[in-house]
Amino acid sequence: MTIYLDYNATTPALPEVADLVYRMMVDDFGNSSSRTHEFGIAAKQAVEFARTQVANVVQVDKAEVIFTSGATESNNIAILGLCEFAEANDKKHIITTKIEHKSVLEPIKHLQTQGFDVTYLNIGKDGQVNVNELKAALRDETCLVSIMHINNETGSIQPITEICQILSSHEAYLHVDAAQSFGKYPFDLDNQRIDFISASGHKLFAPKGIGALIMRRRGFIKPPLKPIYFGGGQEKGLRPGTLAVPLIAGFGLACELAQNNAQKWCEHVAGLKAKLMDSLRALEAEFNGNNTSPYVLNFSVPGVNSEAAMVMLKGIVAVSNGSACTSSSYSPSHVLSAMGLSQEQIDGSIRVSWSHQTTAVPSDEICRIIKELL
Incomplete structure (x- = not known):
């Protein structure tokens, strides 16, 4: 599933x-x-x-x-x-x-x-x-x-x-x-x-x-x-x-419900994010943006195209490579472009986002699949 x-x-x-x-x-x-x-x-x-x-x-x-x-x-x-x-x-x-x-x-x-x-x-x-x-x-x-x-x-x-x-x-x-x-x-x-x-x-x-x-x-x-x-x-x-x-x-x-649980939710998702980041460091992943929300991680792995990665990840995780509002457009992300990232980094960017409902992120499996593209 x-x-x-x-x-x-x-x-x-x-x-x-x-x-x-x-x-x-x-x-x-x-x-x-x-x-x-x-x-x-x-x-x-x-x-x-x-x-x-x-x-x-x-x-x-x-x-x-x-x-x-x-x-x-x-x-x-x-x-x-x-x-x-x-x-x-x-x-x-x-x-x-x-x-x-x-x-x-x-x-x-x-x-x-x-x-x-x-x-x-x-x-x-x-x-x-x-x-x-x-x-x-x-x-x-x-x-x-x-x-x-x-x-x-x-x-x-x-x-x-x-x-x-x-x-x-x-x-x-x-x-x-x-x-x-x-x-x-x-x-x-x-x-x-x-x-x-x-x-x-x-x-x-x-x-x-x-x-x-x-x-x-x-x-x-x-x-x-x-x-x-x-x-x-x-x-x-x-x-x-x-x-x-x-x-x-x-x-x-x-x-x-969010107001009553926000602190607990933030602590939970911060743990999910830390675990995925630890796993991705083994692939020398670049994390796009600093001081970021605990609910999301945008990263690029040198040598890996995000479209290819998402195809390989289908059936395991549902992730994206940009804003849902502009997903029908194949133009480069205006956000990542404005940040001055390289074209390779932009082309390889993957956005993973979760919530308090997410019990676990299959970090090892994600990294194993991405590694196959290197």
Whole structure:
């Protein structure tokens, strides 16, 4: 039986989450906007309870949580929703990095076509942004800084606390794409200087199609986001459309379970990672990125092509060689390219990712198969 080791791409719903979603679809199926009967009232209560569960992960008020279809939509709202404010206040400068997810890079690229100026921060071979470069890039007209928390390909953890310190005396809004960390990696995101946080349910053992955008107030002032599409007025008019109550309830429960178990989960997966790294060192493997999440390992073995390795590993483990969102493209990883890795290292990169559900990684078997390709 193949062992699933591609949790950075997606996670299975936890059994208790799936049970709740099923019940909300079949029994408690009311529309949360229907307030004239008990079915709608119960649905509304379920949504608000889940909103509190999500808010608790990063210590915000539940009113600062907007439900979306996932981190991609959250990223788009956080970036494109500031456009009107930026234009009205002559603040059309954005800072981001070269290793962001496409759901950040592409909305920003769109704004470039609308006259926005964008600074793309360089990334070192360690996979991290240089905070001094960020500090030097800030201008009076900088409206937004968008930097992910944990990279989806390498797991490199960005210095969010230092970034917040640099921005402490600047008015620019800070957006953090936390798709790979929300709930699972309980550090940094409770920093009050972070204005927007994007989260995704299917990275956190909830169903696909649900996520959230956290919008922290500055004092009592809400961020000046505007909707990017219209109709219905749900979610304070920022994200219209009938709320997916079953998915929202499931996401809320997943957030609560993650918050209660995050430390234990991190300790478990760190042990899995250490064992695999020890085995790979015998093959002189190169580990791509430093200060990386315990949930993922990206590595290259000199002389081994990742596509060939994955073919050989089929039936044993399910791994990947990059982002699931761009897996249909044969272009080199923009993340590894931005880190300045050699073409051989990029072509040989393999991403292995796991979770608290992973009881063991067949490290010896993985290394035995890769060794056959040398």
